[in-house]
């Protein structure tokens with residue numbers, strides 16, 4: 001299925017006879033067919049087959065034009081073995097390898113808990129964009145600070161962190177210790193040793209801090225909180241977003257959340273990069289503050305007291321829940337923030353601050369567990385950003401069941417104690 | 429513990445008039461809990477706007493006279509360097525994490541810390557005196573409500589995060605009573621505007637609003653897994669497996 005693609009314009013050009021007067025075409029000229037572009041033709045049938053998600057009830061297609069992730073491709077090839085999974089986009093390899101990069105682009109990712117967050121993926125996507133800019137040939141280096149759990153993850157399997165799928169050609173683990181100045185010294189030596197063309201940070205938390213430290217150490221300008229990034233220019237807002245500045249992408253920049261698309265094409269190889277000769281050079285720019293920091297302790301957030309907009313995991317009760325003591329106990333045991341639908345808040349069973357939805361809080365959580373919620377449009381608006389949704393409902397046809405990634409048609413009053421029991425066993 | 433709060437030349441978001449930045453008002457309330465007489469420090473044209481800091485709990489305000497658009501870092505560094513050499517040297521220098529209404533790069537505290545050779549800690553939401561003398565316990569805001577508690581030896585520069593407790597109420601009489609000192613700056617310090625502040629060679633132009641990426645979920649779940657009428661135990665197992673497989677939480681080990 002790779003007939004060469006015809007090039008009608010080219011054919012027309014070869015058929016034109018440029019005699020004097022008006023342009024004439026020699027329609028009978030057969031040789032014109034030879035002028036074909038090198039690209040193979042698309043196969044729409046195959047693409048439809050590849051985007052088939054679910055065949056159990058009625059056909060569902062995912063036409064969001066994503067390339068398949070590796071797991072999906074594997075699942076797909078087992079489900080329909082008539083089609084080779086990697087042949088869906090003919091001519092493209094299953095793994096993108098850049099052997100000799102023309103230049104490097106650093107993407108500094110936090111990877112808290114060994115997982116790439118949404119924002120981390122966006123930072124990698126921005127770096128990928130800069131690496132492929134112009135003639136391309138650049139390589140993205142994901143820079144992870146060791147010391148946190150992230151280091152362990154990077155050392156282990158890159159499948160788990162998904163650095164390759166997120167667009168990293170190389171992975172560099174900085175051994176700078178946990179202190180901010182140690183990290184910036186390690187970062188400085190990496191930048192001096194590998195001289196990347198761009199360094200992209202997240203405008204958030206430690207990334208933003210590290211970017212500013214590095215900017216001061218290097219004596220180089222930082223372009224913070226980029227709002228709009230293309231291969232040609234980076235734009236940021238200033239003066240309360242009344243003015244903006246656009247530049248050719250500078251060397252040091254931090255990127256705002258939800259401002260760059262994550263990378264979704266063929267996975268890259270995420271090869272470990274050896275620190276090599278400049279590993280020991282960390283001391284060159286050590287500031288005085290390493291000795292000033294006497295102790296560091298991390299206090300995990302208490303989900304029960306977090307506001308709904310801040311938390312990453314919400315357990316929510318709707319009209320289908322009647323046992324609220326069990327519900328509260330469950331939320332505490334799951335280490336999730338309790339939420340509720342409007343009906344429950346109106347009835348006074350949960351505080352108004354717990355309401356999820358259009359007139360309550362719009363969540364930015366990763367996961368949402370809905371117990372006995374029908375999924376009214378006003379409620380669903382509050383959870384558009386949630387990647388994983390779990391629904392427990394007695395009604396098979398509820399909108400929430402349709403929205404969920406894991407849907408369980410069962411009585412919430414019986415599932416809650418079972419969950420509590422199971423969590424008790426797991427905790428013991 | 430003597431505390432200095434850096435006050436920037438903030439602009440109001442709507443009217444564009446000089447005002448006290450909200451972050452710095454928070455910094456003042458953090459400072460007032462540590463020091464009975466915190467002082468403000470501002471480098472710029474006048475005390476308009478920043479004088480509101482006196483109403484929020486500052487006891488005094490030093491204004492370094494600078495021409496419009498000049499880089500404040502050298503003037504601030506020179507002033508603080510001189511103060512650090514004296515007897516009652518300031519222990520803590522507080523600042524907001526970003527400016528408001530200006531270039532908004534958030535670089536000034538870092539440049540200042542570098543010039544003074546002081547350590548810097550970002551994103552503080554709470555400050556406490558340490559057990560040992562001359563130490564400070566700083567709670568830094570991290571994602572998802574986590575906090576990092578760092579004990580640091582003073583003197584140090586600390587920047588304040590928007591999640592810090594709200595500022596103290598404003599009292600007009602206190603603002604009137606507060607003492608403002610206008611100090612001249614050395615001649616050499618002057619118009620090196622925008623040195624390392626990221627505006628670089630770019631031309632300023634009117635802002636164009638650009639949409640953020642849509643947060644679309646849902647498509648992430650590959651196969652739709654629907655379970656009709658499972659036993660409660662099985663349902664519970666399914667839910668926990670789903671949570672653990674997607675890395676939301678890990679149960680049964682304390683790391684979470």
Ligand SMILES: Cc1cc2nc3c(=O)[nH]c(=O)nc-3n(C[C@H](O)[C@H](O)[C@H](O)COP(=O)(O)OP(=O)(O)OC[C@H]3O[C@@H](n4cnc5c(N)ncnc54)[C@H](O)[C@@H]3O)c2cc1C
Nearest residue numbers: 318319320341342357358359360372374376378394395412
């Ligand atoms: C202007 C406007 C704004 C609104 N804003 C919001 C908002 O911000 N947030 C919001 O939530 N709502 C909002 N609403 C209300 C919304 O339209 C719905 O009425 C509400 O979300 C329904 O809540 P529910 O799903 O909990 O209740 P119901 O619709 O009553 O659904 C209960 C569900 O529980 C199931 N169930 C029953 N018993 C059990 C059981 N034992 N076990 C398991 N499942 C069971 C049922 O099958 C049903 O699906 C708004 C409405 C309007 C008009």
